[in-house]
Amino acid sequence: MFDPRSPYQRRMWHYESDRPLSVAQLISAGSLDARTASLLWLLVERHHSLIVSGPTDPTPGVGKTTTLNALLGFLPVGSTMVYTMGMFEDFDFVSQVNPATTCVLANEVSDHLRIYMWGRPARTLLRLPQDGFAVATSCHADTIDDVLGMLRGDLRLTAEDVRGLGVIVNIGLVGNLWPPRRRFLTVNYVRPEGGDDEPHGVSLEPLATWDDATDSFIPATPETLAELSATLGMAPDELEAALQRREARLAALAAGRGAGIQVMREAVDALYAEEHGSSSQVVSGSAGSGASAEADEEDDA
Numbered sequence: 260m261f262d263p264r265s266p267y268q269r270r271m272w273h274y275e276s277d278r279p280l281s282v283a284q285l286i287s288a289g290s291l292d293a294r295t296a297s298l299l300w301l302l303v304e305r306h307h308s309l310i311v312s313g314p315t316d317p318t319p320g321v322g323k324t325t326t327l328n329a330l331l332g333f334l335p336v337g338s339t340m341v342y343t344m345g346m347f348e349d350f351d352f353v354s355q356v357n358p359a360t361t362c363v364l365a366n367e368v369s370d371h372l373r374i375y376m377w378g379r380p381a382r383t384l385l386r387l388p389q390d391g392f393a394v395a396t397s398c399h400a401d402t403i404d405d406v407l408g409m410l411r412g413d414l415r416l417t418a419e420d421v422r423g424l425g426v427i428v429n430i431g432l433v434g435n436l437w438p439p440r441r442r443f444l445t446v447n448y449v450r451p452e453g454g455d456d457e458p459h460g461v462s463l464e465p466l467a468t469w470d471d472a473t474d475s476f477i478p479a480t481p482e483t484l485a486e487l488s489a490t491l492g493m494a495p496d497e498l499e500a501a502l503q504r505r506e507a508r509l510a511a512l513a514a515g516r517g518a519g520i521q522v523m524r525e526a527v528d529a530l531y532a533e534e535h536g537s538s539s540q541v542v543s544g545s546a547g548s549g550a551s552a553e554a555d556e557e558d559d560a
Contacts, residue, residue: 279520282329286509287517290326290430291443292476295467297505298487299426299446300527301498303333305491306359307425307448308393310368312400314431321432322441323397324366330428331362331395332523335531338362343384345374350383358391365396368414381414388423403429403447407459418460422451426466433471442469443476448487504530 280288282296291299303309309330313321334340339361341352352363365384370377376384376396387394400406406427410416427447432439446467454462464486468477479487488498512518512526 280325280329281512281518281520281523282332283509283512283523284517284519285326285329285441286513287515288441289474290441291446291467293506293509293513294478294502295443295446295476296509297502298466298479299330299428300333300505300509301491301501302426302448303330303393304335304531306362306393308388308423309395309425310406310427311397312403312406312427312429313397314401315399321430323430326428326430326441326443327395327397331364332520333527334362336528340364343376345372345376346378346380347373348376348380348384353387353390353392358387362393362395363387365394368396368398368409371399378414382416382420385410385414385416385424386420388425389420393425400429401431403427403445403463404458407461411459418454421459421461422449422454424449427463433469433474442474443467444469448490450486451490501534504534 282291282300285291286293286296299309309327311323311327311330313323313326315321331340337360339356341356341361341363343363343365345365348365363384365376365381367375368377368381368385369375384394384396398406398409400409406429407421410421410424411418425448427449428443429445429447430441431444433442434440445465448464448466450462450464454460457463464479464483466479466483466487469475470477484498485495488495491498493501508526508530512523518526
């Protein structure tokens with residue numbers, strides 16, 4: 260019988276990467292900083308959905324899927340990863356898995372290829388968070404406004420649908436140097452409530468913004484962190500302590516050229532074990548040592 264928890268039964272629909280990168284390696288390369296990564300770690304860990312957006316023209320291969328892969332390494336022990344089949348997906352898996360521990364992956368939301376999702380299948384995917392699932396995908400968009408315009412306009416999702424989509428990361432290539440430098444241009448958390456008077460009917464919490472002048476990242480404000488702690492059901496000091504533990508771990512892992520995927524996974528599992536006193540054994544089908552949305556950093560269609 261088809262097992263949606265097994266990545267091997269869906270892998271044929273996804274690219275295989277010869278050079279996957281870990282978040283530690285992305286930090287080492289300057290794509291993001293440890294503080295931003297610690298926020299993303301906490302949100303992915305706590306079952307929030309994730310969209311990575313980036314442009315196609317004139318910079319194809321910006322690394323959307325490589326970035327998505329790396330961030331899915333933060334999924335906790337016991338997570339189930341479901342690999343969807345683009346326009347062919349029938350979503351029968353929803354009755355076979357536990358939504359509270361399942362992340363549903365689509366390589367991309369676009370009409371470019373049949374292995375991507377668009378129209379009705381994309382709407383079905385992006386509404387899954389309302390049933391308790393987390394979703395992870397990428398899309399072509401230059402800015403966060405373009406992402407929201409695609410979701411609300413092209414796909415005709417309601418504001419309520421979009422409010423369940425968690426984190427939207429917009430990445431791009433910057434500068435004129437070679438090799439090009441990837442940067443997390445903006446990282447936003449979509450507020451689960453409010454925003455009726457905002458563009459596209461949703462409100463955003465800015466978690467990080469890249470500053471061109473200094474090639475550094477402007478962090479979330481204390482007010483944003485206070486709001487985020489309430490959203491996550493954590494006391495502000497509890498949130499800050501959790502972020503500091505993750506930031507310190509990531510800074511150590513990013514030293515030099517950065518720890519690879521396997522070392523990174525072991526460090527993530529070790530921190531979870533320290534915090535929860537549980538075994539750090541990753542179950543089959545969870546995002547572990549790179550068995551997630553796989554695509555070559557340079558062939559990121």
